[in-house]
Amino acid sequence: MTRDSVMWLVTWLLLVFSLVGTVLSTGIWAIGAYSSNYTHSVNGKKGAGICGATLLVQLILISIGKVSIATAWLVVIGMFYVLRILPSLLERGLILARRPSRHDLTPAAQSDEDPPQFAKYLLYFIPKKDRDPIIGDLHEEYVPLYQQCGKKRAQIWYWSMVIRSFWPLVSTILQKLIKWGVFGWLGKLLRHLIS
Amino acid sequence: MADKGLYLGEFEEIVLLTVMRLRTNAYGVSIRQEVELVAGRPTSIGAIYATLNRLEEKGMVSSWQGEKTEERGGRAKRYFQIEGVGLHALNEANRVRSALGAGLNLGQPMRGVL
Numbered sequence: 001m002t003r004d005s006v007m008w009l010v011t012w013l014l015l016v017f018s019l020v021g022t023v024l025s026t027g028i029w030a031i032g033a034y035s036s037n038y039t040h041s042v043n044g045k046k047g048a049g050i051c052g053a054t055l056l057v058q059l060i061l062i063s064i065g066k067v068s069i070a071t072a073w074l075v076v077i078g079m080f081y082v083l084r085i086l087p088s089l090l091e092r093g094l095i096l097a098r099r100p101s102r103h104d105l106t107p108a109a110q111s112d113e114d115p116p117q118f119a120k121y122l123l124y125f126i127p128k129k130d131r132d133p134i135i136g137d138l139h140e141e142y143v144p145l146y147q148q149c150g151k152k153r154a155q156i157w158y159w160s161m162v163i164r165s166f167w168p169l170v171s172t173i174l175q176k177l178i179k180w181g182v183f184g185w186l187g188k189l190l191r192h193l194i195s
Numbered sequence: 196m197a198d199k200g201l202y203l204g205e206f207e208e209i210v211l212l213t214v215m216r217l218r219t220n221a222y223g224v225s226i227r228q229e230v231e232l233v234a235g236r237p238t239s240i241g242a243i244y245a246t247l248n249r250l251e252e253k254g255m256v257s258s259w260q261g262e263k264t265e266e267r268g269g270r271a272k273r274y275f276q277i278e279g280v281g282l283h284a285l286n287e288a289n290r291v292r293s294a295l296g297a298g299l300n301l302g303q304p305m306r307g308v309l
Contacts (some may be wrong), residue, residue, distance in 0.1 A: 114268070115268075126241070129248075130244045130248070130273075132270045132271060132273075133222070133223055133244070133270065133271065133272060133273035134223065134240055134241070134244060135268065135270050136223075136267035136268060136270025136271065136272060137222070137223035137224045137227075137240050137267070137272075138240060139266075139267050139268035139270065140224050140266055140267045141224055143266065161239055161240060164239035164241065164242070165239045165240050165241025165242070165244075166241060167241070168239070168241045168242045168244075168245035169241045169244060169245050171245075172245055172248065172249075
């Protein structure tokens with residue numbers, strides 16, 4: 001078996017896996033979204049993104065006749081990083097850059113019983129999956145505390161909860177980034193060994 | 196030999212048991228308050244969610260989104276429920292603890308050890 005035929009075989013196998021992965025993940029994503037199931041929705045979305053990107057890159061490379069596994073996988077790893085990190089960075093950037101509208105600053109929109117806005121903005125740095133439920137949970141506990149103990153004590157409680165909650169959630173992302181950084185390095189090493 | 200994926204940390208075990216205790220009402224606030232009340236351990240909501248995410252990745256719990264309500268500032272609750280793997284992990288942890296503690300008098304320190 002020649003080197004070229006091995007490369008073709010591996011490339012087509014990867015193509016089939018990517019296609020199956022994309023179809024399955026999209027199905028899981030759709031089921032998750034339909035039944036409001038976080039686990040299915042988030043994992044399906046992630047899988048569909050990764051498999052879809054892999055499929056796209058492989059199709060492009062096959063169509064232009066550049067069937068080099070090493071090149072393909074380097075592009076895939078790069079796209080994986082871009083797909084994972086760029087949207088969340090853009091989203092967070094837009095949230096931080098967004099100036100409060102006139103509607104937000106009117107007394108009706110900004111009630112006195114609302115939690116401190118800046119502390120709430122800090123929560124936009126935590127993963128999207130946890131953001132809404134956590135902001136809601138803190139709001140649910142803040143309002144009765146405000147009514148019972150007053151504004152100052154409620155605000156101190158809210159700030160302490162945000163600060164204490166920040167590290168456990170952000171450290172999870174950092175651990176994952178470090179883990180994927182190691183995989184990226186291994187990918188480079190593999191490319192070096194193949195070429 | 197126990198499956199490596201079934202190992203539970205102490206806090207993971209507490210959170211998993213709390214989710215099981217709360218049945219259909221297990222979400223962030225109720226879990227945090229129950230942990231504080233029963234375990235007597237002040238906990239942040241972030242620590243609860245980080246642990247629940249880890250348990251979800253291991254397949255021990257699953258979650259779904261509830262209705263958006265006014266009392267939560269228009270945000271939805273995220274409910275959790277224990278899965279078969281989680282139940283198995285709790286039983287395994289319980290079994291190991293019982294096996295190791297069998298025949299020991301935990302009320303008295305053992306001579307020569309402590």
